[in-house]
Amino acid sequence: MSLHRVDERRLREVALTPEEYRVIVEELKRAPNEVELGMLGVLWSEHCSYKSSKALLRRLPSSSPAVLQGPGENAGAVNIGEGWAAVFKIESHNHPSAIEPYQGAATGVGGIIRDVIAMGARPIALLDSLRFGPLPGSSHHVEGVVAGIGGYGNCIGIPTVGGEVYFDDCYTNNPLVNAMCVGLVRVDRLMRARAEGTGNSLMLVGADTGRDGIHGASFASVELDETSSDRRPAVQVGNPFLEKCLLEACMDLAHTDAVVAIQDLGAAGLTSSVAECAGRVAGAGAHIDVRRVPRRERGMSPYHVMLSESQERMLIVVQRGREAEVEALFQAWDLTSAVIGHVTDDGHLTVVNGKDEVARLPVSLLTDGAPLRRLIGVAAEQPPGLDIDALPPLVDPGATLLRLLASPNLSSRRGIFRRYDHMVGDATVIPPGGDAAMLRVKGTRLGLAVTTDCNSRYCHLDPHLGAQLAVAEAARNIVATGAQPLAVTDCLNFANPDRPEVYWEMEETVAGLAHACRAFELPIVSGNVSLYNDSSGESAIYPTPVVGMVGLISDYDRRLAAGFRAEGDFVLLVGSSHNDLGGSEYLKVEHDLVAGRPPALDLARERAVYRLILAAAENRLLRSAHDCAEGGMLVALAECCLLGGIGVRCPAIRPESPIRLDAAFFGESPSRFIVSLASRAMPELQSLARRHHVEISLLGLAGGESVEFEGQFRLSLAEMRQAWEGAVV
């Protein structure tokens, strides 16, 4: 077939390759017109089509008896009992946040909330997983992003209860902003965004459509370069107030059975929402008239209308003849709604402008037509090894502890989360600051624990192991609250996958995630992929597979927090320590090294430790629990003291050879917790530990105003707090 002539520049503008263009012409048996080309361009962008990652994602486990909805819908859903489903998803807004930190982050939050609403669920919590270049250079980004997340979440009235913040050189030009939303819906009210029923109406509700964000999806699918700032008009401005009204109106839709489906408008706007909705039903198509789309601006072409990424809009599939009922529900919230078309059975998305047809494309070509990219992974160069014997011995553990507490990667996040309303909803029974946060399910005794985790330094040193450790850390944070890990959502942030070592990282990461999730019997029910996080090919980010996890406790009265609760309690280390200094924060802060292998993870041991902690929590043996993560045992212990306002007295630690003192204090061996309990509960815990084959050791006694290891060091809580709370903003 002769290739239809098309301007190369035009192709680049819509981010299609000549090869992809050839496939389009072949499938259509004609050249696409301008509007069609634009529509295909956005839907075939990496962001929407997953053409570089789809094959890999199929390897992730996605089922368990609790799963009500796995990947493929706007968000995943799991059954949590008593008739309730938890709905959740994580999503990236990295590129927009790099360009405009406040609005990029804010609209990221707005977008993920709409995904949860589309499932019919009421959003009950937000989490944010953030990565920046080192402070103070990145403070402009940090300030903007934190303000943007708070600005949206606080205004809309959904508590932001958790997240994480890391600083590393690799994020200097590519900050990462991932947002997760969790919602609740009655199981029998769970919606799916399927355009069922030929003749049913398609209604567009919420904000008027403007020219904002055209080509946003393609924008997220290319590397940032010097010209990126010229594309800045692509950045949208969020309106959380409008989304709050939209949220309430969508909740009111439950009062009518006239609604068939709800679909949010995100990347690629109307084009993708209509195509996706139709694409989920075999043979379905849609007919829409751009003239009926309410506009914010004059002079918009059909192309603009179809590709606009204006925020705070939803597509509603409504039973024919019942549009007025739905319109009235939105009208009550002063929201505009418009019937813009209807569902067809011709498998095509037809777009008209009044009488003129402006586009007609097979739905399957839009949603599934993008040729998958065959990428090749080649193992990256081995990162520098670590000769542990060459490290100078630890001299002053107290001084090191203070420096670690003040390290921006370990310091208190209070300066950030106090800018987020984390209480609205009257459901936050474990606030941010410890391990996972917990939300009660009102009207029941159920508690949902939620967390996001990823140590990307580990992933850089060994992506396969790093991904497993991310799953394990998330699960450990859930378990530390006494909740059972239930399901996962993941956000895979990578550099340019066309580079073989990056694609290799992706392969390894996905394999690691799959391996750990299978071992813990955790389904991955939703997720997102963000690629091209490298500016101009340099300064690629570390592989950063952020794991969002949800856990369940049957009675939140049995929940555990991280801080010590009572003087005189026994303080124990659960699990065993090894010479795990590879990739540690200790190495970075004290020796300026990013080297070695991340700590080895024994998945069976890790599970055994979970079982022990959960059994002990179930039997109310524990007064507090906190996992050991970055900074190792001593930082975890210090956090228990600072969070509880109670010190600890311990005999000196004299590890048996070959375990080193620095590793005992600051090594990051996984599968460990610090717990406290009343002395009388000790025998029972000991027998429980024996039964689960988990090592426990007495560290000391809670009490006093300092952390003391006899003869080794002593620090007052006050000086520790000053170091810990002084670091991040």
Add this chain to the structure above:
Amino acid sequence: MKFGVVVFPGTWSDRDCGWVIDQVLGAELQYLWHKDADLKGCDCIILPGGFAYGDYLRTGAIARFAPVMEKIGNFADRGGLVWGICNGFQILCEAGLLPGALLRNASLEFRCQWTNLVVERTDLPFTSQCSEREVIHVPISHGEGNYFADPATLSRLEQRGQVVFRYCDATGHVTNSANPNGSVHNIAGIVNARGNVLGMMPHPERCSEIELGGTDGLKLFRSVAASAMKVLVS
């Protein structure tokens, strides 16, 4: 005892207040829509927290023109109990039902945290269950809670004992470091001269159950429930 909880577009503490009234206190609950022209026989009207109309332009600026506000003004004039919490306080100031205004926090940052409040009036229908100069533990969550009144208004407020809550430290001392937002005289809540309209920035509905970290807020709801019986709305 019937509580009316007003819902504007953008309000979000309505459901939390409703939860406390209905599920914790066990009192009668009536949501009032901003377009309602009738208070439906409520004995105490709560203007809850949130971002009514997005708080665009100024907090409470647009909300105060909602149809329900006119009725609430009349109700207050007749001695009815009106209780503005957070955004509700901002709306009451905008509407002129309480003096002063709420500016951006001195830090220019939103703050969600626990605060201590010293209760300076216990003879009010809102605080009768508190003891004299009791220190209560109540969270705040706002970006614009920095209370301001011109010097004349301020001295009038102080002279007439209209300051009900002040930010203080755990021992009840009113200090600079205990002031989370820069409010003049550490003011966290005020009442009108007649004592039937209360505005406060902190959120009592967020601390009415022990699992949420404290129950001091419930004292205020209980006070209203107890004393409403005595207030005669003429």
Add this chain to the structure above:
Amino acid sequence: MIARVIVTPKPVVNDPQGITVKQGLATLGFSEVSDVRVGKYIEMRLEAGSEHEARERVEAMCKQLLANHVIEDYRFDIETDGHKRR
């Protein structure tokens, strides 16, 4: 017509935003700035029979909604050309 309204914090009201902007400018090396006040700017397109009428309407808008007289002052101008240009 076009109305341009400027709303500023009253002099007695302390303006933390202005102070912060001033500090921010100083950090960037603009230490010649001795005082900053931050207010709002509102631009409106409106229909009116005459400039006089527009002036009265905008005055009413400012009084009722656009400014809070406890903490803010306002001033505005009306551009009638804008109307003609359309």
Add this chain to the structure above:
Amino acid sequence: MIARVIVTPKPVVNDPQGITVKQGLATLGFSEVSDVRVGKYIEMRLEAGSEHEARERVEAMCKQLLANHVIEDYRFDIETDGHKRR
């Protein structure tokens, strides 16, 4: 000297505040208003050798701090009388 800076959302950028204020005005009976944009107003007192110099400095301040050029436009004027009056 006194610099008066006006920062407005760019015309193509969504202005939720303006939209909401317009609706608010309509509810109050000011339905003659067809469009509202809300921006910032910044008034600064500063020292400068000449108006020209002041202009350059304020321009730099706008670029670096006062306006976010991704979504905002700015304009300003300089009043030298202000200086003389002091």
